[in-house]
Amino acid sequence: MNQKLVTKKNRKARRLRELHPEVSIRVLYQRDYLHLLVKYGLEPPSQLAAAGAPGAPGAAPFPLDRRGPAAGTDPAAESA
Numbered sequence: 001m002n003q004k005l006v007t008k009k010n011r012k013a014r015r016l017r018e019l020h021p022e023v024s025i026r027v028l029y030q031r032d033y034l035h036l037l038v039k040y041g042l043e044p045p046s047q048l049a050a051a052g053a054p055g056a057p058g059a060a061p062f063p064l065d066r067r068g069p070a071a072g073t074d075p076a077a078e079s080a
Helices: 003-019 030-039 046-050 075-079
Strands: none
Touching: none
8 A cells, every 4th residue: 555645544544533532534555455354255365465465375363263173184194
């Protein structure tokens, strides 16, 4: 994402907090949005690498699926 646009977004959020302290906001960035798409199954994880997400190609900096291996798979059997 263009740094100029990120700075502009942060400035808007900061100004909103100053003018309306009773309003609670959370700024979402492009990487956050992409991770939400993957988390809820709206996009396959391979789309993260294609969209220019940071990190190694095809790999996320942290595990996107925290449920562990799929049921019925045996990691020991796969390595044999």
